[in-house]
Amino acid sequence: MRRYSVLERLLFPSARLDEDRLAKAIRRKTILITGASSGIGEQIALLLGQFPVHLVLVARREDKLLVIKRQIESNKKAQVTVVAADLRRDNEMEALLGTLREECNKPDIVVSNAGLSIRRSIYDSLDRYHDYARTMSINYLAPVKLLLSVIPGLERRQGQVINVSTINTSLIPLPSWAAYQASKSAFDTWFRSAAPELNAAGIFTTTIYLPLVRTPMIEPTAAYRKMPAMSPEHVARIIAKSMYTKRRTWNPWWLFLGQVASILFRGLWERRMPRKLSKRRDKHGDA
Ligand SMILES: NC(=O)c1ccc[n+]([C@@H]2O[C@H](COP(=O)([O-])OP(=O)(O)OC[C@H]3O[C@@H](n4cnc5c(N)ncnc54)[C@H](OP(=O)(O)O)[C@@H]3O)[C@@H](O)[C@H]2O)c1
Numbered sequence: 001m002r003r004y005s006v007l008e009r010l011l012f013p014s015a016r017l018d019e020d021r022l023a024k025a026i027r028r029k030t031i032l033i034t035g036a037s038s039g040i041g042e043q044i045a046l047l048l049g050q051f052p053v054h055l056v057l058v059a060r061r062e063d064k065l066l067v068i069k070r071q072i073e074s075n076k077k078a079q080v081t082v083v084a085a086d087l088r089r090d091n092e093m094e095a096l097l098g099t100l101r102e103e104c105n106k107p108d109i110v111v112s113n114a115g116l117s118i119r120r121s122i123y124d125s126l127d128r129y130h131d132y133a134r135t136m137s138i139n140y141l142a143p144v145k146l147l148l149s150v151i152p153g154l155e156r157r158q159g160q161v162i163n164v165s166t167i168n169t170s171l172i173p174l175p176s177w178a179a180y181q182a183s184k185s186a187f188d189t190w191f192r193s194a195a196p197e198l199n200a201a202g203i204f205t206t207t208i209y210l211p212l213v214r215t216p217m218i219e220p221t222a223a224y225r226k227m228p229a230m231s232p233e234h235v236a237r238i239i240a241k242s243m244y245t246k247r248r249t250w251n252p253w254w255l256f257l258g259q260v261a262s263i264l265f266r267g268l269w270e271r272r273m274p275r276k277l278s279k280r281r282d283k284h285g286d287a
Contacts, residue, residue: 034113
């Protein structure tokens with residue numbers, strides 16, 4: 001695991017995991033993790049795989065999932081079921097739901113983590129409506145469809161849903177991130193709206209609002225290479241911790257400062273940002 005800089009240690013204080021409490025909370029449970037083939041999902045799988053649980057790992061890249069399965073099962077503690085599925089495709093989602101019904105008849109805990117981010121300006125997106133369709137499809141519609149199907153079982157087992165979200169859902173939306181931010185906000189709103197009903201039925205709901213995390217998702221964005229970012233191992237510990245604390249939300253301690261600034265400086269931001277972008281267009285000779 002990469003060592004944090006001084007600034008990162010300040011921004012992302014370590015999360016102490018009580019392994020006994022975690023072991024008790026998840027013992028013999030079936031935990032479904034979407035997007036388990038890399039980044040945060042992979043690290044949650046490897047962490048939980050040290051306990052006697054049944055993990056159902058979902059993503060498109062079966063080869064990656066099988067490597068993770070082999071690594072976990074070599075400890076002889078956890079059992080792993082791999083389901084290779086593109087969750088945007090109805091038939092592959094149905095196959096996953098069928099597997100959950102017939103083979104697992106569960107899960108007890110769902111970690112809704114699979115996601116796709118796209119950074120592209122509106123002017124580079126004019127012929128790319130499909131960017132909006134695919135981010136909505138994986139970041140919003142897929143988790144809605146999955147949850148609608150597993151809610152009755154979660155209610156019977158008093159289970160938990162953990163939504164891996166982003167701090168951007170409660171901050172000023174950034175240019176070039178329209179597709180990603182709109183789709184993450186859509187699911188955040190859906191989940192917050194559904195949560196009281198789910199909680200009333202005995203299902204625990206948790207949303208993890210993450211800042212930048214050093215995973216393959218942010219690799220294409222050069223500007224992020226030098227910015228402070230959490231490690232996926234750290235995020236995995238926070239998610240695992242929520243399985244015994246059952247906390248409703250987790251966010252970095254400084255998020256409230258960003259939220260206050262988003263309200264106070266919205267007008268200023270909306271006046272300044274077009275000027276800044278206009279200068280950038282002139283400099284790069286854009287149309
Ligand atoms: N990294 C960050 O800075 C950051 C910040 C805030 C929130 N998040 C959220 O954290 C979550 C995990 O992202 P990450 O950073 O760990 O990125 P990542 O390493 O790119 O992981 C994304 C995961 O989603 C899976 N996935 C993508 N499209 C899929 C599809 N159509 N069907 C099934 N699985 C699919 C990918 O697997 P396959 O490619 O094998 O399908 C992969 O396992 C996402 O929801 C993201 O929005 C990330």
